[in-house]
Structures are given as structure tokens and as C-alpha cells.
Amino acid sequence: MPPSTRRARRRPPTLRDVAEIADVSIKTVSNVVHDYPHVRESTRTRVQEAIAATGYRPQLAAQQLRTGASGIVTLAVPSLNFSYFSNLAQTFIDEAQGRGRTVVLHTTSAGRDEEIEVLRGFRRRLGDGVIFNPMQVGEDYLAQMEHVDQPTVFIGEHLSDAHLPPGSDYVRIDNTRATADATAHLLERGRRRLAFVGAMETTDPAPHSSSGLRIEGFRQALWRHDLDPARAPIEEVADWHRADGREAAHRLLDAHPHLDGLVCGNDEIALGALAGLRDRGRTVPGDVAVVGYDDSPEALFAHPPLTTIRPDKQFLVKAALDMLIERINGYEGAPRTITAPHELVVRGSTPEG
Amino acid sequence: MPPSTRRARRRPPTLRDVAEIADVSIKTVSNVVHDYPHVRESTRTRVQEAIAATGYRPQLAAQQLRTGASGIVTLAVPSLNFSYFSNLAQTFIDEAQGRGRTVVLHTTSAGRDEEIEVLRGFRRRLGDGVIFNPMQVGEDYLAQMEHVDQPTVFIGEHLSDAHLPPGSDYVRIDNTRATADATAHLLERGRRRLAFVGAMETTDPAPHSSSGLRIEGFRQALWRHDLDPARAPIEEVADWHRADGREAAHRLLDAHPHLDGLVCGNDEIALGALAGLRDRGRTVPGDVAVVGYDDSPEALFAHPPLTTIRPDKQFLVKAALDMLIERINGYEGAPRTITAPHELVVRGSTPEG
DNA sequence: GAGATCGTCTGCAACGTTGTACACGACGAA
DNA sequence: TTCGTCGTGTACAACGTTGCAGACGATCTC
Numbered sequence: 166m167p168p169s170t171r172r173a174r175r176r177p178p179t180l181r182d183v184a185e186i187a188d189v190s191i192k193t194v195s196n197v198v199h200d201y202p203h204v205r206e207s208t209r210t211r212v213q214e215a216i217a218a219t220g221y222r223p224q225l226a227a228q229q230l231r232t233g234a235s236g237i238v239t240l241a242v243p244s245l246n247f248s249y250f251s252n253l254a255q256t257f258i259d260e261a262q263g264r265g266r267t268v269v270l271h272t273t274s275a276g277r278d279e280e281i282e283v284l285r286g287f288r289r290r291l292g293d294g295v296i297f298n299p300m301q302v303g304e305d306y307l308a309q310m311e312h313v314d315q316p317t318v319f320i321g322e323h324l325s326d327a328h329l330p331p332g333s334d335y336v337r338i339d340n341t342r343a344t345a346d347a348t349a350h351l352l353e354r355g356r357r358r359l360a361f362v363g364a365m366e367t368t369d370p371a372p373h374s375s376s377g378l379r380i381e382g383f384r385q386a387l388w389r390h391d392l393d394p395a396r397a398p399i400e401e402v403a404d405w406h407r408a409d410g411r412e413a414a415h416r417l418l419d420a421h422p423h424l425d426g427l428v429c430g431n432d433e434i435a436l437g438a439l440a441g442l443r444d445r446g447r448t449v450p451g452d453v454a455v456v457g458y459d460d461s462p463e464a465l466f467a468h469p470p471l472t473t474i475r476p477d478k479q480f481l482v483k484a485a486l487d488m489l490i491e492r493i494n495g496y497e498g499a500p501r502t503i504t505a506p507h508e509l510v511v512r513g514s515t516p517e518g
Numbered sequence: 519m520p521p522s523t524r525r526a527r528r529r530p531p532t533l534r535d536v537a538e539i540a541d542v543s544i545k546t547v548s549n550v551v552h553d554y555p556h557v558r559e560s561t562r563t564r565v566q567e568a569i570a571a572t573g574y575r576p577q578l579a580a581q582q583l584r585t586g587a588s589g590i591v592t593l594a595v596p597s598l599n600f601s602y603f604s605n606l607a608q609t610f611i612d613e614a615q616g617r618g619r620t621v622v623l624h625t626t627s628a629g630r631d632e633e634i635e636v637l638r639g640f641r642r643r644l645g646d647g648v649i650f651n652p653m654q655v656g657e658d659y660l661a662q663m664e665h666v667d668q669p670t671v672f673i674g675e676h677l678s679d680a681h682l683p684p685g686s687d688y689v690r691i692d693n694t695r696a697t698a699d700a701t702a703h704l705l706e707r708g709r710r711r712l713a714f715v716g717a718m719e720t721t722d723p724a725p726h727s728s729s730g731l732r733i734e735g736f737r738q739a740l741w742r743h744d745l746d747p748a749r750a751p752i753e754e755v756a757d758w759h760r761a762d763g764r765e766a767a768h769r770l771l772d773a774h775p776h777l778d779g780l781v782c783g784n785d786e787i788a789l790g791a792l793a794g795l796r797d798r799g800r801t802v803p804g805d806v807a808v809v810g811y812d813d814s815p816e817a818l819f820a821h822p823p824l825t826t827i828r829p830d831k832q833f834l835v836k837a838a839l840d841m842l843i844e845r846i847n848g849y850e851g852a853p854r855t856i857t858a859p860h861e862l863v864v865r866g867s868t869p870e871g
Numbered sequence: 872g873a874g875a876t877c878g879t880c881t882g883c884a885a886c887g888t889t890g891t892a893c894a895c896g897a898c899g900a901a
Numbered sequence: 902t903t904c905g906t907c908g909t910g911t912a913c914a915a916c917g918t919t920g921c922a923g924a925c926g927a928t929c930t931c
Contacts, residue, residue, distance in 0.1 A: 177667075179887055190911050195889060203908055219705055220667060224643045226588065226888035229579035230916045237622075244608060246815070249602030255597060258625050267644065270589075270623045272611050288576045291529060291620065314530075314573060371573060407819045440819055462599070466760045468821040532917055543881050548919060556878055580917035583886045876929070886918090894911075901904085 178219035187215035200224060234393045237267045237292035238489060241283045243300050244274040248404065248461040249431065252297070256482045257296070264486065277301035282442065286314030296320060296485050304328045316492035324377060326502035334488040335502045336481050342473045343507045344382030347456040348428050350472070350509055351388045354516050356454050359387065360398040362413045362438060363430030364405050375382045379458070383428055398424075410437025411444070418445045425453055432457035432464045435471055439514070449506035454515040469513030481505040531572035542567035543586050547868075553574060564805045590645035591622045591842060592638045596653050597627040599776075600758065601814040602784065603651070609835045617839065630654035637694070639667030646846045649838050657681045669845035671838045676731060679855035686839040687802070689834050689853045696827045696860045697735030700809040701781050703825070703862055705743045707869050709779035712740065713751040715791060716783030717758050732811070736781055744756040755787065763790025771798045777807055785817045785833060787811035788824055792867070822866030835859040 166398075167241055180191040187194065187266070189212060196204055197212040199401035204212075226491055229235040238261060245251040254270060261268050269292055273279040278303045319332040322340045345417035351359055361383045363432065383395035400417050402409035410429060414437070427442075429435035435457030439449055447453050447470055457464055461477035484503045533544040540547065542565060549557055550565040558851060577591055582588040591614060598604040598726035614621050622645055624630040633655045635641070635830075636648065647669035651695075661681035670686040675693045680689055714736045737747035753770050755762035765784060767790070769779055781797075784790035788810030792802055800806050802822055810817055837856045 179706065183889080191887090192889075192912080193910060195909085199889090203910085205909065210907080212531070220639070222639050222643045222667075224583075225550065225889055226579045226582035226643075227916090228642075228889080230577075230886090230918085231888045231890085232914075238860050245598065245604045245611070246608050248601060250603070251598045251607075252602075254623070255625065258598070258626075260621060261593070262625075268623055270621055272615075273610065274612075286573070286575050288575065288577045289581075291580075314575075343776055407815070411819075440821070443821070458674060462760070463816050466764075466789055468793070468796070514816050534917080544879060545919080546879090552919090556880085558879065562877080577917055580886090581919080583888085583916090584884085584918045584920085586886075596903090872931105874930085876927100878927085879925090881922105881924075883921090883923105885920095888916090890914095892911105892913090895909085897906100897908085899906080900903100901902100 313407040329500035340378040341382035344379040348386035407437035410434030411441035414441025682853035693731040694735035697732040701739035760790035763787030764794035767794025
């Protein structure tokens with residue numbers, strides 16, 4: 166084998182290398198790469214052969230520098246360890262790949278400081294825009310921002326559309342209504358001694374936190390069924406994990422032994438609560454009915470299968486990407502808010518109607 | 519408010535803009551940004567103020583073009599919908615963020631063609647290297663490659679270290695031994711009528727597929743306990759999901775009603791199998807003991823909690839990143855293989871010893 | 872007091888790519 | 902024949918950044 170064939174990984178080939186081999190200008194190579202029509206067929210194939218021979222790939226960095234666009238979008242979510250977010254991320258990646266865009270994933274589990282860094286445009290300018298699910302940062306912070314540093318779409322639950330910074334949009338899930346639907350479902354199935362379990366995750370004042378909105382929905386439903394919302398226990402947990410749900414169930418049963426329905430802030434907590442109820446000898450849904458939130462894949466395989474709220478992730482992701490791309494392409498209008506739909510999925514953890 | 523303060527998102531500020539305000543050369547601004555020591559204190563603060571005023575952020579594309587490095591690494595895995603991979607991705611992101619690197623996520627659920635595209639360096643040159651968990655592509659394909667297109671570290675289970683392409687490394691999990699450990703555990707607890715459930719995911723000839731290696735371990739353990747490996751049923755499923763595990767359990771019980779132990783290819787299948795066994799009125803671990811593989815978070819909260827094999831993800835991720843960064847920094851040695859450790863986590867789905 | 876050394880700062884070139892402008896020959900229409 | 906048009910290809914400049922070489926004045930050394 167001639168030594169020239171031993172193509173070691175040195176400097177990657179550039180347009181110039183290809184141009185030299187095909188004996189054309191680099192611009193012609195560029196034209197071929199981009200399917201520019203006015204290239205003679207014979208030239209085109211000669212260039213394509215040279216590209217194949219060198220293994221040439223366009224260098225994104227140079228394209229971005231020249232054209233100002235990279236086709237990269239950043240997705241910033243708290244943590245992929247929550248199946249809600251990992252499923253969301255996958256949906257997002259699929260949708261973005263389908264549109265020819267690449268996804269950079271940034272997780273902000275370290276908290277508020279990291280979220281603020283996202284808003285401040287990170288340390289270096291990288292992609293064309295960001296889709297951001299904030300947890301710690303609330304409206305107060307956003308309201309005070311003059312303008313976002315790059316095209317931004319917020320997703321999530323606990324922002325009010327009134328205070329979005331200029332240059333951003335928002336896809337929300339109507340938490341209050343969704344939780345009201347879940348609660349109403351328990352009430353319609355005859356349960357009366359309900360409790361709510363959720364985490365208080367924001368450091369901003371509470372009313373618009375994710376849990377705050379869900380609690381609001383919980384209380385609205387009780388009120389509409391002529392029950393006193395003030396008397397229904399709200400169990401606050403430290404985090405959204407299964408372990409928290411389990412312990413919350415223990416504490417709730419200790420304080421309210423005759424509990425017969427549990428509305429949980431997410432599926433993980435609900436699944437933990439199932440375990441916690443079992444620990445205390447309660448049957449589900451016989452003694453206590455349970456509803457979750459998210460319709461994570463585990464919900465279907467829980468024992469019993471979990472009744473839950475299913476937000477339309479596909480809708481959410483598509484809407485977010487649509488608006489982000491519009492912003493990237495220069496749209497400068499006022500912030501927009503879109504509400505993604507949801508539905509109640511009834512399974513075995515709530516009694517038959 | 520003076521109109522100049524209404525900093526609309528136009529062209530992002532560059533070194534030149536900052537330099538003009540601070541009345542220095544752009545090179546000096548660059549020096550300040552990079553903490554170059556020989557800058558007078560007064561100059562430094564003046565520049566820093568100008569940076570703050572403009573909101574300047576270095577533009578990665580230009581840096582990359584100039585220096586040849588981006589600090590971006592790509593992680594290519596099949597799908598974040600498997601909690602094994604989403605947890606792995608999160609571990610990876612944390613570790614990479616800790617080392618000042620950014621992660622691009624690419625998922626290859628579409629199959630072999632997409633995996634080959636990863637190996638071929640994608641359509642555009644983007645990051646500095648890639649960490650790749652192949653599923654469809656096997657050794658035959660890799661063995662025939664002259665050289666990888668960019669620094670590459672494979673992770674996973676079903677490659678043999680003999681055939682890695684030059685320029686790549688490999689962090690493997692010793693599947694065969696791990697599954698043998700899991701199987702031995704069931705045998706030591708007195709079970710004798712065991713079956714294995716797993717998916718056949720590769721299109722390459724089977725022996726070194728992920729399932730193939732696990733089956734090998736399964737059989738080795740049987741052999742060592744004086745049982746005939748040929749008589750133990752192997753239940754093949756289409757995919758690694760819960761639903762597959764459930765159906766597999768149904769089929770297995772139909773064919774082998776006296777089954778008393780189940781070794782599953784991953785936790786999802788095992789969790790599905792738990793549901794399938796319950797469907798058929800079997801108790802776990804009373805009638806049938808079950809072991810999984812991965813120690814996904816759900817395993818702990820299954821009913822009963824799942825005994826499973828826990829691969830050391832932290833180790834895996836660190837080793838992969840170490841080797842990748844060495845390659846990026848110019849290491850040109852022969853392919854290396856590192857084996858990540860694992861342990862058996864005993865929980866309620868297998869009987870007491 | 873002359874030369875060497877140090878600290879501070881700057882100008883130039885180049886990384887790989889693409890938009891614009893234009894050159895050149897061939898062909899069609901007047 | 903002449904002018905305009907079309908198809909094909911090229912030269913040049915610029916995107917924002919950083920390594921290198923060196924300018925310039927101040928300080929040190931003998």
C-alpha cells in the first residue's frame with residue numbers, strides 16, 4: 166500500500182485541498198457543496214470525486230463566522246435524571262434533527278446561578294438561540310431584564326406571560342387547569358379527603374411557582390365541589406423525586422389517617438407515594454386514590470398503573486422550535502405566549518367511575 | 519431614557535466594539551479576556567468596564583476557526599427515552615461541564631445509517647471529538663475502517679477490543695461477567711429453572727451483540743453450576759422496552775409454567791416482566807425471582823424492588839472523557855480498551871439467601 | 872551613560888468559508 | 902455584424918479571533 170494512502174488524521178481537509186485535486190477554484194468547490202446550479206456536469210462530478218477522496222466536510226465554525234448562523238440551538242433544562250425532561254429532550258432532539266438543526270444540551274441542576282448564566286448568554290456565544298425551562302428564576306428577575314441576549318423561548322409552567330423580556334417567547338402548560346382536572350376527577354369518583362403533594366422549587370415569592378399554580382388548581386376544584394380548600398392538607402417536599410413522595414405519604418398518613426385521595430405534583434412523587442402508601446398498608450385505589458402529573462413512561466407500569474395528566478410534549482416542542490426559529494430569522498415582535506394542551510389519562514390508581 | 523440605552527438585539531458586540539470604547543487595541547481586549555498578565559491594572563479595569571457595558575461575549579466560532587478547538591464534544595447514544603442513556607447523558611454532561619466543555623447530543627434511534635453517519639464524521643465538522651455508543655454497527659464495520667474521522671471513544675458492550683479503528687478508544691462493560699454474576703446469584707439462592715430475556719439489536723452476526731454477550735454469561739453461570747445451558751430458554755424480544763418484557767413473560771410462562779428465575783437484559787424489560795408475571799398470577803420472588811441490568815432509578819421503586827446489576831457510570835464517563843481529551847490533545851497511540859466495573863445490587867425481587 | 876532587560880501595548884496575518892462582482896466564451900436576436 | 906444574454910467559473914474581501922513579532926518607554930546593570 167503506497168504511503169500516501171495511509172491517510173493519518175492530521176489537519177482535516179479544507180476547500181483548498183479539494184480544489185487543488187479537482188483543479189478548480191475553492192469557490193467552485195463551495196458551489197458544488199451547496200448545489201449551486203450553474204456548474205457543468207463534468208466539473209461537478211470531478212469535484213465530488215475529490216470530496217470523496219479527501220473525506221472533506223465543511224467546517225461549521227468557518228461557515229458560522231462567515232454567515233452568522235450555525236444551525237445550533239441550545240436546550241437548557243434542569244436535569245435529564247427526571248424522565249419528564251429526558252423525554253422532552255429526546256422529543257426536542259428528534260424535532261430539531263428533522264429540521265436540520267443540532268442540539269446542545271445544558272443542564273442547570275446547580276440552581277439559580279446557572280440559570281442566570283443561561284439568560285446572560287452563557288460565557289461564550291455559541292448557538293443561534295436557546296430554549297430554556299427555568300425552575301429557580303422567576304418573573305421578578307425576567308421582568309427586570311431589558312432584552313434577552315439571544316433568541317429565547319421559555320418553556321414550562323410558572324411564568325406569567327405579562328413579564329417576558331423583549332425578544333423572548335413562552336410555551337406554557339396550564340398547570341392550574343390541569344391540576345384542577347386531576348382533582349375534579351378524584352372528586353367525581355367520590356373521594357372527599359384529598360391532599361396535595363409537591364415541591365417548592367423557586368426562590369422567588371411563591372404564588373407563581375410551579376407548585377403554587379398546581380395548588381391553586383387543586384383548591385379551585387375543591388371549591389367548585391363545595392369543599393373547604395383551606396382544610397385540605399398541602400404536603401411540601403424538598404425535591405421532585407420518588408423518595409420525597411414516599412416520605413410525604415408517610416407523613417400525610419400519620420397526620421391524616423383517613424385520607425382517601427392524593428394529588429401529586431409529578432409522576433415521580435406519585436410513584437413514591439404508591440410505595441409509601443403500601444408501606445403503611447393502604448391499598449390503591451381502594452383506600453387511597455392517586456393521580457400524578459406528566460405521564461412519564463413509568464406511570465403505565467406502576468402497580469397499579471398511574472392515572473395522570475399528560476401534557477402534549479409534541480405540541481410543546483414544535484411550538485417552541487417554531488417560535489425560536491422565527492426569532493432567529495429576524496422576527497422582532499413582542500413576546501408571545503402559547504399554551505400547550507393536556508389530557509387526563511385514567512388508569513388503575515383511581516377507582517372506576 | 520436616552521435612545522442609546524435601548525440596546526436592541528442587533529449585531530452582537532465584538533472585540534472591536536469593546537476596544538473602541540476602552541480606547542485600546544482589540545488585541546489588548548483579547549488579552550484582558552484571557553487574563554494575560556502583562557496588562558496595567560488601570561487598563562484592565564477600563565477594558566472590563568467596557569466589556570460589561572457592551573455585554574460582550576467571545577464568539578466561539580471565531581475562536582474555533584483561529585485556534586482549531588471548540589471545547590465541544592458530541593455524545594451519540596441511541597435514545598434518551600431509555601433511562602439508562604438519559605442518566606448516562608446527565609452524568610456525561612455534568613462531568614463535561616465540570617471540565618469546561620460543552621456537550622452536543624446526537625441520538626441515533628433511527629438505526630444503522632445514522633450510526634454510520636456518526637462514524638463518518640457527520641455532515642459537518644463540529645466539535646472536537648465524539649463519544650459514541652453504537653448499537654447497530656458492529657465490529658465488522660469498524661474493522662474495515664482505515665481511521666476514524668475525528669477523535670472517538672466508543673462506549674458500550676458489544677465490541678471486542680481487537681478491531682477498533684486507529685484513532686479510537688473503548689470503554690466497555692463486561693457484560694458477560696456481569697450477567698454471569700446475576701445468574702449465579704439466582705442459582706445460589708436455589709433457583710434452577712432459569713430463563714433469559716433480551717433483545718437482538720444488532721444486524722451484524724450475533725455472537726458479539728450486547729445480548730449475545732449476556733447470553734454467554736448466562737450460560738457460563740449455568741454451566742458452572744452443573745446445569746445444561748442448552749436447556750435454558752432464551753426469550754428474544756423486539757426492543758428493550760417494558761412492553762417487550764411484559765409480553766416475554768407471558769410467552770415464557772405459557773411455554774414453561776414451572777419457571778422460577780428470570781435474568782433480564784435490562785431493567786426496563788425486567789420491570790415489564792414483573793408486570794407480566796403479575797398478570798399471570800405469579801408472585802415475585804416467591805414463584806419467580808427476577809434480576810435486571812442497569813440499576814435504573816425505577817428499579818428501586820419497583821414492586822418488589824428490583825435486584826439488578828449496577829455498572830459504574832461515573833467510572834465509565836470519566837474514563838471515556840479522559841481518553842477522548844487525550845486524543846483531542848494529540849495522543850496518537852494504538853486503540854485502548856478500559857473495562858468499567860459493576861456490582862450486583864440485591865433487592866426484593868430475588869429471595870433471601 | 873550605553874546597553875540590556877522588562878513591562879505594556881499594538882499591527883499584521885491567518886484560520887475556512889461565502890457573497891458580490893466580474894471575466895470569459897457561446898449563443899440568440901436584431 | 903453587433904449587442905445582449907446566459908452559462909460557467911474565478912478573484913477578492915470580510916466574518917471575529919489570536920499567535921507572533923516587535924515598538925516604545927522605563928528601569929536596571931556595569
